[in-house]
Amino acid sequence: MRTTLILAISGSLRSASLNTTLLRAAARLAPFGMCIELFGELGMLPLFNPDIEATNPPAVANFRSRLLAADGVLIASPEYAHGITGAMKNALDWMVGCETFINKPVALLNASPRAVHAQASLKETLATMSARIVDEASIAVPVLGAKLDEAGIVSHPVISAALCEALREFQVAIAGYQAEDAAGGRVIA
Amino acid sequence: MRTTLILAISGSLRSASLNTTLLRAAARLAPFGMCIELFGELGMLPLFNPDIEATNPPAVANFRSRLLAADGVLIASPEYAHGITGAMKNALDWMVGCETFINKPVALLNASPRAVHAQASLKETLATMSARIVDEASIAVPVLGAKLDEAGIVSHPVISAALCEALREFQVAIAGYQAEDAAGGRVIA
Numbered sequence: 001m002r003t004t005l006i007l008a009i010s011g012s013l014r015s016a017s018l019n020t021t022l023l024r025a026a027a028r029l030a031p032f033g034m035c036i037e038l039f040g041e042l043g044m045l046p047l048f049n050p051d052i053e054a055t056n057p058p059a060v061a062n063f064r065s066r067l068l069a070a071d072g073v074l075i076a077s078p079e080y081a082h083g084i085t086g087a088m089k090n091a092l093d094w095m096v097g098c099e100t101f102i103n104k105p106v107a108l109l110n111a112s113p114r115a116v117h118a119q120a121s122l123k124e125t126l127a128t129m130s131a132r133i134v135d136e137a138s139i140a141v142p143v144l145g146a147k148l149d150e151a152g153i154v155s156h157p158v159i160s161a162a163l164c165e166a167l168r169e170f171q172v173a174i175a176g177y178q179a180e181d182a183a184g185g186r187v188i189a
Numbered sequence: 190m191r192t193t194l195i196l197a198i199s200g201s202l203r204s205a206s207l208n209t210t211l212l213r214a215a216a217r218l219a220p221f222g223m224c225i226e227l228f229g230e231l232g233m234l235p236l237f238n239p240d241i242e243a244t245n246p247p248a249v250a251n252f253r254s255r256l257l258a259a260d261g262v263l264i265a266s267p268e269y270a271h272g273i274t275g276a277m278k279n280a281l282d283w284m285v286g287c288e289t290f291i292n293k294p295v296a297l298l299n300a301s302p303r304a305v306h307a308q309a310s311l312k313e314t315l316a317t318m319s320a321r322i323v324d325e326a327s328i329a330v331p332v333l334g335a336k337l338d339e340a341g342i343v344s345h346p347v348i349s350a351a352l353c354e355a356l357r358e359f360q361v362a363i364a365g366y367q368a369e370d371a372a373g374g375r376v377i378a
Binding site: 090 | 201202203204231232234236237238239240269270271272273274275276277278279280281282285306310313314316317318
């Protein structure tokens with residue numbers, strides 16, 4: 001069985017971002033057979049402008065190829081003023097036209113259980129882009145409330161177990177979709 | 190009475206944007222005593238990063254001073270994949286920390302009556318930023334459905350009348366807020 005490659009995207013550009021920390025911890029907790037790579041170039045993307053979409057800017061082309069190569073996408077994005085971050089939405093705006101997210105398995109982690117508006121907006125947009133959102137793998141982890149850093153998350157018995165379980169669910173769901181796709185689509189009984 | 194200065198912001202960077210077209214038409218229909226200036230530098234803003242917020246990037250400082258000088262803000266922003274545009278949210282993200290929108294009268298035009306998700310997100314974020322959203326001045330105009338350009342909007346009897354009425358409502362609301370603020374806050378009867 002080949003390794004399942006996951007692209008992890010943090011919706012915050014802050015170097016000490018809790019959501020980025022959560023994704024780094026998830027990468028260390030990835031189950032056997034799964035590799036989680038953090039996408040570090042979200043801040044390199046220009047602001048989305050349909051007029052320059054056809055020119056395929058290098059940062060956009062890089063983002064697209066990283067997504068295409070991934071078996072699944074793991075997103076953790078903060079909430080700014082009850083909304084999705086502009087940086088996260090901007091990245092998704094670039095991918096609407098090229099259909100990179102169609103049928104892509106996506107799990108949504110959340111470093112703040114109170115960030116419900118941004119999470120709902122993100123889910124609505126990804127569903128509109130025809131991503132396969134894996135709810136069983138989408139969990140909120142109280143990183144801020146528990147005052148945890150990356151090592152703290154990895155060594156926390158309850159939180160690390162919840163993350164491991166979410167990642168295993170993600171792996172199972174991805175394998176299921178891949179089997180389905182290989183068989184030529186979902187079988188209607 | 191001094192002129193009421195309105196900063197108009199389009200959430201699309203596309204040069205032929207319907208929302209920008211709508212704002213240009215609104216500028217031509219502004220009532221006596223109101224001047225509507227289109228903000229043309231949304232695409233100059235860097236992606237919001239809390240780590241560089243304190244450095245006050247020139248494009249951000251310019252946006253902030255234009256907002257501070259305005260008596261009100263008129264926004265028209267499209268919907269991308271059932272969400273606010275990244276470019277629009279990015280601009281707002283920069284203004285959360287500096288409180289530019291606190292008590293600022295805002296009217297939301299909408300060039301597509303079907304763009305309900307983005308409009309709701311925009312409203313939620315602006316309300317969270319303590320803007321005064323003037324509902325009487327916030328109208329949807331079917332620019333796409335009616336296949337209208339700027340001149341077409343200005344000369345359309347029904348649509349131009351609706352826009353003029355919305356702008357007058359905006360002017361009245363702003364004058365009311367200014368009188369209230371000058372009197373030291375809202376009077377509770």
